[in-house]
Amino acid sequence: MDRKEQHRAPVYEALEAFKKKRVVPFDVPGHKRGRGNPELVELLGEKCVGLDVNSMKPLDNLGHPISVISEAEQLTAEAFGAEHAFLMVNGTTSAVQSMILAVCKAGDKIILPRNVHKSVINALVLCGGVPVYVEAKINPKIGIALGVQISEIKRAIAENPDAVAVFVNNPTYYGISSNLKAIVDISHEAGMKVLVDEAHGTHLYFGDDLPMSGIAAGADLAAVSMHKSGGSLTQSSILLCGAGFDAEYMRQIINLTQTTSASYLLISSLDISRRNLALRGKESFNKVSRMAEYARNEINEIGGYYAYGRDMIDGDAVYDFDVTKLSVYTRGIGLTGIEVYDLLRDEYDIQIEFGDINNILAYISIGDRMQDIERLVGALEDIKRVYGKEDSDQFCGDFIQPEVVLSPQKAFYAEKKQVALEESNGYVCGELVMCYPPGIPILTPGERITEEIIEYIKFAKDKGCSLQGTMDINVDTLRVLEGDEDK
Amino acid sequence: MDIWFSQLDTENVKTSVRVDKQLFSKESEYQRIDVFESKEFGKMIVLDGEIIFSEADEFIYNEMVVHVPMAVHPNVKDVLIIGGGDGGVAKVLTMYPEIEHIDVVEPDEMFISVSKEFFPETAKGFDDPRVEIINMDGLRYLRRCVDKYDLIINDSTDPFGHTEGLFTKEFYGNCFRSLHEDGIMVYQHGSPFYDEDEAAFRSMHRKVYSCFPISRVYQASIPTCPAGYWMFGFASKKYHPLIDFNPIRWKARGLKTWYYTTNLHQGAFMLPKYVEDLLEEEEGKKTRASED
Structure with a gap:
């Protein structure tokens, strides 16, 4: 990384230069630097609304960058040691989903641990990929899912040689990292791509004595939540490409779902935060x-x-x-x-x-x-x-290996009905059920509901977890596939 | 030469003091520290833009946080001062021979050294062998204390600065645990007059009231405080500030004071109606007027 180059912040600089020109706006956004919406100015401040401008020649265009955004992406790639970087404005959710859409087509298998973020499952609903879950060990004392064991990855690859990719968290929400280098080597040898969710790992690229970052381990793609430890604005994120990944194809995939009115508040916050991380991270x-x-x-x-x-x-x-x-x-x-x-x-x-x-x-x-x-x-x-109370009621929740009956996409679009939670045993689930946060699924579309899972949901509800993802807000009923009970 | 120092009491009210010269200004690890020389108040120490004390009126504050609990508790041996880097409170405490230890927990070393340099009279409190200075965050120090003190004085004044943690439920709870079964905590209760201070005043009382069986508030007039009006909290596990108050015993000590008297002790707990109302609303004995 060239430290001197990293002092630059091309998007931020272009915005500053643009402001000085005092250009008269006959384009969107319609608030026209806040003049049309004084209450918004009161809330956010003049400086902020003044930066809320449209894509234009001096400011480049996120969907097809050729000048300042392209330079900012290049600087970001260098700062993170990646081949290419994409500035993302629709959350790390969109970065994760773009990674999956880029490698996985309908019917393709993808190997992943169960404690993935819901955005991964939703991406599979979109593209029709089929999840193959690696059994994850649960720490018996503290009841959290641990990292992916190499033996389990090897087994999943051997059993599913046709899988196209391996997906891992680095680290998990709780801070646990797997042996990423080994996973990358094994997967690449089997001809599979490696996708890394680094929603909680921006700092791995800059700090000392931290787990190895995805790109350093040789991963093909990594989704990095700059707005978490990186300090940029909420909803901004970065998608990194490792060596040999076709960045132009990646851009096309991103543009399938990305807004064409990308916010310059988000883009410039990424630009400034990258500079800050590179210089002082x-x-x-x-x-x-x-x-x-x-x-x-x-x-x-x-x-x-x-x-x-x-x-x-x-x-x-x-x-x-x-x-x-x-x-x-x-x-x-x-x-x-x-x-x-x-x-x-x-x-x-x-x-x-x-x-x-x-x-x-x-x-x-x-x-x-x-x-x-x-x-x-x-x-x-x-x-x-x-x-404080006497320690009681030790319920850890073991890893529940899900039975994937249908792909998330098929289950999502199948005919469905509502049944009471207590009576849902044996049905194939048609929706996502998860505790939020951390947003890790308990059930995903296409999985068989078991007595054990029903008990877990009841326990989590009882303890005051916020259960989300279901059509029934109270999760008294579940949406299941019609005529598919197997009792 | 016409230099004025202004302290913003609210966004719309300021207290201004004509300053002769600025003696010190530096940013410590915790706060900005300034010392001014003024005609009316003598030397003043200012933290993050707020007057902490002046030579002219510091006696009011120091006497009120010490003599009030000392005239109630019959046997104080171990005292903890949280903050108190100027030594003023410690100095008044050293007038009591039965006190064996006075621990002063002040994280900001620069504040101590500035006090010693510019206010040597006040900082004399530190010379007494019973006084020990501990450079540590107050909350951190308290976490390790159990059943250790007879009296805790929270000498930190600003609930919004770096001492914010000393105006929280966890702080009062930690104090409770650190006190003996008949211990007393005296703390800054701020000024209730201006709207923007009222919320902090209310929440402080709510928190302490839920922690201690006895929780009363008393007042003093301090010219350099916002609205010239300052409140103190008296939280106690056993002794009531008026029922267990022993004026005869205290008078027999023959201590020299400039503000505190045993008559004033009783008067200080007689509060204006609007303050009483605020407190009773937080105690749940009265509903807020706006909710009626």
């Missing part, structure tokens, strides 16, 4: 790691909580751990993660990323200050003192 993420490590030690000192870190590493299912993540097991104080999550917000004015049945995750980033970390630790301490 290393020290920033080292600071984040130190803050997270400090919090981990302090939380573990309280007792009852378990803030896990590198001690989880076992060389296989947990090949590496991302120390910037602060995940805490809370059942040791007798409270579920969801309960602690709600208490933190309602009683202590602290909003964390999520709580699941056993854990909470606090998102630590370059925007945090030590005094805020002290507040979080202090609140956890107080929660234990005031609300």
Whole structure:
């Protein structure tokens, strides 16, 4: 990476130059630099609405970049060590979906772990690909899915030599990384592409002592959530291509679903954040790691909580751990993660990323200050003192290997009916059921519903998880395929 | 020469003091610290644009956070001051011979050294051998304390600055745990007059009231505070600030004061109606007027 080049921010610079010209707008957006919508200016500020402009020659066009956006993408690719980079304006969801649409056609098999984001399943609904799930180990104590084991990848590849791609998370929401280098080597040898969801891994490209990034491991494509640890605006993201991937084809796939009115607020935020990461990312993420490590030690000192870190590493299912993540097991104080999550917000004015049945995750980033970390630790301490209970009701939820009856696409478009959750055993599910966050599916379209899954959904509902994805908002009923029960 | 220092009490009200000269200005790891010399108030120390104390009126504050609990609690041995980097509160505490330890937990070392340099009279409190300074975040220090103190004084003033964590439920809860079974916590309760301070005032009382069995508020007139009016919180596990108040015992000590008297002690807990209403609304004894 050429550090001097990285001082540039071509889109940002073009916007600045454009502003000085005071061009009279007879184009969209219709608010005309905010003049037509004073309340919007009041809310967002003049500077912000002034930057909300349309694609035009001096500012390039995201769908077909030839000048400043193209340069910004090149700088981004260099900063991330990739062959090519695409600035994305419809979330990492669109980056993940574009990756899948680029390698997977109707009927093609794709090998993936179960704890993928729902956007992956939705992409399979769009393209007609068929998921092959790799069995994921669940840590029995803290009840979270671990990384992908090499033996399981090998087995899945041997059993499905016709699969076109392998998809992995790097790291998971909780910070767990698999042996990505080995997965890439094995998959490439079998002629399969490797797609990496790095929604929680932007910093892997810049920090020290962090798990290996997808592109560094030789992956073909990686979806990177710049707006999470990278500091850009919500909804902005990056899609990276590794060596040898046809970038022009990738652009065509992206343009299938991408807006033709890309927001310059998002694009310029990517440009500036990339510059910031390239120039200062290393020290920033080292600071984040130190803050997270400090919090981990302090939380573990309280007792009852378990803030896990590198001690989880076992060389296989947990090949590496991302120390910037602060995940805490809370059942040791007798409270579920969801309960602690709600208490933190309602009683202590602290909003964390999520709580699941056993854990909470606090998102630590370059925007945090030590005094805020002290507040979080202090609140956890107080929660234990005031609300802590005898540890009971240990329910971890084992990995439930789903039976894929139909491809997500076929199930999604099949004739369906609503049945009561309790009576859904044996049916093929026609919709997505997941806890949000973290947005990892419990059921996906085309999978057989089992008694075990029904029990899990009831337990999650009972514990106050937000269940989403279903047509019935309360999840009292499920949408299942007609005439397909197999009891 | 006509230099004025202005403190914004609200967006629309400011308190201005004519300044003779600026003696110090530097950004510490935690805050911006300024020291001014003024005709009316003498030397003033200003943190992030707000007057923390001046030579002219610091006695009011220091006396009110110390003598009030000391005239109630019959046997104070161990005291913790959170903040208090100027040494003023510690200095008043050292007038009491029965106190054995005074721990001052102040994260900002620069604030301590500036106080020592420009306010040596106030910082004298640090010279007493019973006083120990601990450079640490208050919340962090408290996490390790259980059943350790008779009296905790929260000497931090700004609920929106770097000491924000000292105005939270977790802070009050940590104080509760750190106190002996008959312990008392005295804390800054801000000024209730201006609208923008009212919300912070309310939420502070709500949090403390839910943590401690006894939670009362008392007042003082401090010229350099917003609206010249400042409140303190008295939270206690056992002793009531008026029922357990012992004026005879306190008077027998013969301490020299400039603000505090045993009569004023009782008067300080007699609050204006609008303040009483705010507090009772947060205690759930009254509904807010707007909700009626």
